[in-house]
Amino acid sequence: MLGQATSAIPSPLYSLYADKWHYPPFLTTVIFAAYGAVAVVAILCSGALSDRYGRRPVLLVAVVLLLAGLAVFLFATGPASLVVARMLNGLGIGAIVVVGGAALLDISPERAARSGTLTAVAFNVGIAVAALGTATLAQTGFHPLLLPYLADALIALVLLVLLAVMREPHPSPGGAPLGIPRxxxxxxxxxxxxxxxxxxxxxxxxxxxxxxLEPSIASHAAHIDGPFFGGVIIAAVTLSAACAQVVGGRYPARTVALTGDLALAVLMLAGVGAFATGDAVVITVAVALQGAAYGLAFGGSLRHLTAYIPAESRGAVMSVFYLLAYGALITPTLLVGVGATLWGDTTIFPVFAVLAALLCLSAVLVEHVLERRRPRTGAMPMPDAVVGELDRVD
Incomplete structure (x- = not known):
């Protein structure tokens, strides 16, 4: 929860930083992309490091990186400082997500599915609370570029002390070979x-x-000044995603993924109309529904894939999956930033919505074609209990 909250704190503040240092929207997306680029490195490396040296040392380093990033935010002097801060936070958060999940499995492997569901909810709640709290401070103008980071750092320091006195949960650190799956x-x-x-x-x-960019796009569309409405947008997306993932976990993964893909395609197009109304309530409802569709599409896709990965290839396949997923996170964001800089954010958003809808529909079309060609004698999926545990490991 702390890691995801830290990742969300700057989002409502990007417009304030842009006004303070007079940089274009494209630079906002570069700052965000810097986080994703290094987070994938941490995700790929931290699991192997924690297998070799233990969960506790890697988590301690991760929280120190988190604190270092918060310190850079506090003393930031320009956009370059924000890039450095986001990169430090990305390394720490990526490691926390992977190694924290592995530590939960070490402590209570029989509750893998249950702890995984609670972790997903905690992640989204952390984002929502951080976004709303930061946006509220920013709206009041009471040291918005200082207090959110100080509050987060205080929690991180408490966590650092708890980690320092925690017993190592990994049963046999030092025995695993050190290597990253190809x-x-x-x-x-x-x-x-x-x-x-x-x-x-x-x-x-x-x-x-x-x-x-969407917080500022939504604020411009609704003609609302200040960052609070942007925080509401982020909270609406994450909380609805958490609810959808909890409900979707009860149904077959392929069905959930297809439903999420179709719903996200339709809702991205409907979102263009919602933004055009300029009504804050309509916009909030639209993005909340998009968040629910996102939760179904991602959660279902991941569960569907993990059900069929051979055990000996699990690490290698998930490495490719997250490399491409983070590429999808970073590349369109940067392109939207370029478009927003050249033509304006409210102009480029409908273009992005159409392209995102086409990508969702392409996933549905690919699965439809592959299902018709798929031999009925193919590999049987694993039992749901096993799939749930593998989801948490991955």
Whole structure:
């Protein structure tokens, strides 16, 4: 929760930073993309490091990186400082997500599915609380570029003390070989992989724009001054995503993924109309529904893929999956930033919405074609209990 809250704090403040230092929207997306670029490095490396050296040392380093990033935010002197701060936070948050999940499995492996669901909810609640709290401070003008980071740093310091006295949960640190899985996808699951990564990529593309430019786009569309409404937008997306993931976990993964992809395509197009109304309530409802569709599309795609990955290829396949997912998070966000700089954010948003809808529909089309070609004697999916545990491991 702390890690995801830290990732969300700057989002409502980007407009204040842009006004303070007079930089264009494209630079906002560069600052956001810097976080994603280094987070994937941490995700790929931290699991192997924690297997070799233990969960506690890696988590301690991760929280120190988190604090270092917060310190840079506090003393930021320009956009370059924000890039450095986001990169430090990205390294820490990526490691916390992976190693924290692994530590939960070490402590209570029999509750893998339950702890995974609670973790997903905690992540989204952390984002929502941080976004709303930061936006409220920013709206009042009471040290918005200082107090959110200080409050987060205080919680991080408490966590650092708890980690320092925590017993190592990993049963045999020091015995695992140190290495990063080589990204590859076995031939027998490539069709399912393409379907899953298209759906997840579309979902993350929407999320990237939501966390970087959509708060300011929504405020401009609704003619609302100040960052508070942007915080409401982020909270609406994350809370509805959490609810959708909890409900979607009860149904078959392929059905959930297809439903999420279709819903996200329709809702992205409907969102263009919602933004055109200029009504704050209509816009909030539209983005909340988009958040629910995002939760279904990403959660279902990931569960569908993990059900068919051979055990010996799990790390390699998930490496490719997250590399492409983060690419989908970063690339469209940067392109939208370029468009917003050249033509204006409210002009470029409908273009992005149409392209995101087409990407979602392409995932549905790919799965439809592959399902018709798929031999009925293919590999059987794993039981739901096993899939749930693998989701948490991955």
């Amino acid at each position: 990204p590859r996808v076995p031939k027998e699951i490539r069709g399912r992989f393409v379907f899953s990564v298209l759906g997840a990529g579309a979902a993350w593309a929407v999320l990237g724009v939501c966390f970087s």
